[in-house]
Amino acid sequence: MTIPKATIRRLSTGVSGLDEVLGGGLPEFSFNLIGGSPGSGKTTLAHQIMFALASAERPALYFTVLGEPPLKMLRYQQQFDFFDHERVNQCVHFLYLADRLGDGGLDSVLTAVFEAVARVKPALVFVDSFRSVTTGRHDASGADLQQFIQQLSVMMSNWEATTFLIGEYASQDETNPVFTVADGLIWLYQTSQGNSVVRKIDVRKMRGQRTVPGLHTFRITSEGISVFAPPRVLETEPPKRARTTPRARVAMGNAILDEMLGGGLPEGYSLLVAGPSGAGKSILAAAFLAEGARLGETAVIALFEQRATFARGAFIAGLIESGQVGVVDTGAADLSVDEVAGLLIAEVKRLNASRVVIDSLSGFELALAPTFSADFRESLSRLIVALARTGATVLMTSEMEDRYDELRFSPYGSAFMTDAIVILRYIEVESRLKRVLAVVKVRGSAHSDELRLFDIDEHGIQIGASMPEHEGLLGGRPRRVTDVAALSDVRGRDVANPVEHL
Amino acid sequence: MTSRSIADRIHARLAELAETSSVIPAIPDTAVAYWKEIHLRLGQVIGERAVEALYNRSLRRTRDQYPSLPEGQTRPDGPADFAALGAALASQPNAVALEAHSALLHTFVNHLASLIGAGLVERIFSSIASSTNELAAPDRGRLK
Numbered sequence: 001m002t003i004p005k006a007t008i009r010r011l012s013t014g015v016s017g018l019d020e021v022l023g024g025g026l027p028e029f030s031f032n033l034i035g036g037s038p039g040s041g042k043t044t045l046a047h048q049i050m051f052a053l054a055s056a057e058r059p060a061l062y063f064t065v066l067g068e069p070p071l072k073m074l075r076y077q078q079q080f081d082f083f084d085h086e087r088v089n090q091c092v093h094f095l096y097l098a099d100r101l102g103d104g105g106l107d108s109v110l111t112a113v114f115e116a117v118a119r120v121k122p123a124l125v126f127v128d129s130f131r132s133v134t135t136g137r138h139d140a141s142g143a144d145l146q147q148f149i150q151q152l153s154v155m156m157s158n159w160e161a162t163t164f165l166i167g168e169y170a171s172q173d174e175t176n177p178v179f180t181v182a183d184g185l186i187w188l189y190q191t192s193q194g195n196s197v198v199r200k201i202d203v204r205k206m207r208g209q210r211t212v213p214g215l216h217t218f219r220i221t222s223e224g225i226s227v228f229a230p231p232r233v234l235e236t237e238p239p240k241r242a243r244t245t246p247r248a249r250v251a252m253g254n255a256i257l258d259e260m261l262g263g264g265l266p267e268g269y270s271l272l273v274a275g276p277s278g279a280g281k282s283i284l285a286a287a288f289l290a291e292g293a294r295l296g297e298t299a300v301i302a303l304f305e306q307r308a309t310f311a312r313g314a315f316i317a318g319l320i321e322s323g324q325v326g327v328v329d330t331g332a333a334d335l336s337v338d339e340v341a342g343l344l345i346a347e348v349k350r351l352n353a354s355r356v357v358i359d360s361l362s363g364f365e366l367a368l369a370p371t372f373s374a375d376f377r378e379s380l381s382r383l384i385v386a387l388a389r390t391g392a393t394v395l396m397t398s399e400m401e402d403r404y405d406e407l408r409f410s411p412y413g414s415a416f417m418t419d420a421i422v423i424l425r426y427i428e429v430e431s432r433l434k435r436v437l438a439v440v441k442v443r444g445s446a447h448s449d450e451l452r453l454f455d456i457d458e459h460g461i462q463i464g465a466s467m468p469e470h471e472g473l474l475g476g477r478p479r480r481v482t483d484v485a486a487l488s489d490v491r492g493r494d495v496a497n498p499v500e501h502l
Numbered sequence: 503m504t505s506r507s508i509a510d511r512i513h514a515r516l517a518e519l520a521e522t523s524s525v526i527p528a529i530p531d532t533a534v535a536y537w538k539e540i541h542l543r544l545g546q547v548i549g550e551r552a553v554e555a556l557y558n559r560s561l562r563r564t565r566d567q568y569p570s571l572p573e574g575q576t577r578p579d580g581p582a583d584f585a586a587l588g589a590a591l592a593s594q595p596n597a598v599a600l601e602a603h604s605a606l607l608h609t610f611v612n613h614l615a616s617l618i619g620a621g622l623v624e625r626i627f628s629s630i631a632s633s634t635n636e637l638a639a640p641d642r643g644r645l646k
Contacts, residue, residue, distance in 0.1 A: 070548040074618045085621040089629050096549040 008208055011162065014052020014082070015045065017227035017342065021201065021216055023209035026184070029160050030207065031153045033130070033178055035169040036188030041199060041220055042166045043068060044080065045188065046126050048224040049164070051082045053124055054091045061122035062094045063113065065129055070096055073128075082224050093120050106148045114155065122161055130165035130178070149181050183207040189215065196334045196369040201227055217336035228338035231345060231386025250355070250393045251295070253287030256463040257422075260439045260448035265420060267354075269443070270384050270394040272361075272415075275424030279435055280456050281397035284422070285357045286316050287460050288395050292355040293319050299355035300347045300392075302328040302340065304363025326351045334369035337379035341386050348390045356392045362399035381417050419443040424454075427473050436473060437463065508627040509611045512536055513604040520596045530591040533603050536630075537584045540610075543630045548618075554582040560610040561587075568602035570594050 010025030019025045026032070026049075034042045046062075054060035064070045074094070077083050088094070093116075100112040117125065156163040165178065179185060185205040191198050200215040218227040249264030258264040265271055273281045285301075292299045299319075319325040326347045328340070348356060358364060365376055372379060387394050396418070415421060421440040426433055435454050439447045450466040451473050470478040519528050537557070545553045558574030565571045570593065572586040587606075591599040615623045 064549075069552065071552050071617050074548070074622060078619050078622065085619065085625050088622060088625040090625075094547045096546055099545075099550055 010209075011053055013049045015048055015225050015227060017216070017218070017229045018201075018225075020229040021203055021212045021227055022184075022206055023211045026162060027206070027208055029157055029162055030183040031156060031163045031181065032165070032184035032186060033169075033182045034164055034166045034186045034188070037190060038168055040188035040190045041218070041225060042168075042188055043073060043128055044077065044220060045186075045225055046128060046164055046166050047077045048080070048082050050092060050124060050126060051084055051087070053162075054087060056091050058123040059091045059093065059120055060124035060126070061116060061120050062092065062126045063097050063116070063128065064094065065097045065109075065127065068128075070094065079222065080224050081222055093122070110148060110151060113152065117155070117159055117161065121159075125156055125161045125163045126166065127164070128166040130167040149178050153181050179205075188218075191371065193370045196371065198334055198336070198369045198371050217338055219332070219339065228336055228342045230338055231341040231382055251291050252284075253289075253291030253294075254284075254461055254463065256452070257284075257437075257439075257461075260450065260452070260463075261420065261422075261442055262445045262447040265393060266442070266445060267393055268388060268391055269419035270388060270396065270417070271420040271422065272396050272398055272418040273422045273424065274398045274400040275437075276401055276426060277399060279424035279426065280437075280454070280461050281399075281424060282359055283456060283460055284424075285359050285395050285397055288355060289319065289325055289357060290315055293324050297355060298324055298326070298351040298353045299357065300326045300328060300344060300351060300353045301357040301359065302344055302364070303359055304367050323351075326353065335364075335367045336369065336372055337376070337383055340364065341383045344383075345386060345390060348387070348392050353390075354392055356387055356390075356394045358394070358396040360397040360399055384417050415441070425474065427478055429470075429478060436467075508624055509604070509607045512607060513600070516603065517600055520600055529596055529599055529603075530588040533591055533599075534584045534588040537582070537587065539630050540627075541582060541584070544614075544626060547626055554580065556610060556613055557582045560606055560613055563613075564602070564606045564609045568605055570598065571602055571606060 009028040010019075010022075011028055012019055012025050013022070034045055036042050050060045050062060064073060078085065084092075095112075095116050097109055097112055100108045113125075113127075153163070165182070167178075182205065184203070184207065187202040187204055189200045189202065191200070199218050199220065201218050202215050203211040203213075205211075212229060214230075216227055216229055218225050247266040247268060249258070249261075250267050250269075251264050252258050252261065273284050275281050289299050289301065301320075316325065320327055328343045328347055332339075344356065344358075347353070361380065365373065368376065384394070384396075400423075418441075420442045422437060423440055424435060424437045427436055428434070435456070436451045437454055438449070438451045441447075452466050453464040455462045455464065467473060467478065470480055472479050516529055516532060519532055541550060541553050541557075554575070558577075558580060561571055561574035565573065570590055572583065572590045575581065575583070591603060594602065611623060611627070
């Protein structure tokens, strides 16, 4: 007969994204430290967790010491939606300890904690700020700091209380004995660069479970803290097995473009539409959405430049209004890629969307906090992979200046990240500014290699003929070949100008 | 308003006491007992110093209209002298003492509500009110 092992129940923190980063939630009865500089969100995180977990069966006891004065703490924490004053003195209890600290130091604090815990019998205990309990007190009270922490830890574990010590610790302060005793170390950071402020969370230790390492951005709004776990963590579905059958094709809303792509864009692919300003990228994206709607599909659009309701005409505005197209309108400042990815994936799942548009990557990069610009390419790659895992077909637009002295098909070196690329360019023909498009790549599929003229009218993009009688289109100054046979004949001979400039 | 209702309830108990009690210091004693309970219970949540600061400020504000009330401590966080309040109330006719005390209590509760919200004040005071229910019973010897 097998003797069962101890099972550790994991508590859901009520903080969006944090359970994923913690590796499935907080271990019950764990002894945790929430650290960080002033203003980094420690007290807010503690309150949010407390109000999410506290119940009649699981009462919470929040000790305030010398940190933020309780009057201010209660005043400001009430501004968050999670603060439910009806539960105060029912299942959420606040107890001020500073007076006891003044009387007798650590021993007195420990006694006060013991008494209160014995009276309230909490399942959740918070000590805020723990650093003020310990700073400079270990010698004066005669109790060694480490002993104090160990006593507290043992007592809380014996009481079967999940405990949080909140403190303003410098992250380098790793000699602090509390770091050794704690089961979990959760660190909050706040960094500034210019006018940009970015908050990050780091779960440096969580005994018994596999956390997601590294710094993860979070935001504080009236709803409280939201952590943006890396997209791969949000995706729980197992990777799809290798395909044995060809992918279905997704119609782009333009029959000729579908033909150029080899019969439409393979389902689940990511397509980059790159081109200069005004070339028609957003119109192509709108056609993609409209076609999906016509087929009864749902879609999501992430906007970083134009307002959805203004820029894409009444039809798209109507789809948004009706809910057939969901909008991730990222007006928030200092975005991170993980935040956008989280919003997009949540919206895709909510609508069971089969199409996603990101308009545009250039605007997306500008919307990011400067600190994320350095690794934009890596972040973008993560975003594309995460979106691909949802199974949706993705169209991204990207601003790309026409350069006539070099051949570029994508910005950010992103050509290898996407499955397909369509470029739009301006050319000069007969003293007119004309547009051409070409399919540069469709992974694993035959596709057109033509450069086709196109116009934009009230119905969208009208793709015209290719220009076989011209060459040098991508150089911006196409030339008409006067006589193809003659051209072929004269090649190799010393004929300076077999074509005439237009 | 919720935050007023708790002050009103305490006032109502004191008024009832004034009508039914045959013991002359019942009102001052009961009022002081309430304040001691407020000091204890609220002090556990926001700290005794914070309660004392609120009390002293409330006294100073209410005293403009009711000069019979004692002066608050000059230091905002000086200890609250509830005995002085009891003595001041005892020196007045019941009706005047009740009115002055009611004004003081309302000032205190409203001031607290402006800081932490009426809802939370109600929650905190509800435990005070329930624990002091028995204090409102007249002729309780332990109040003397």
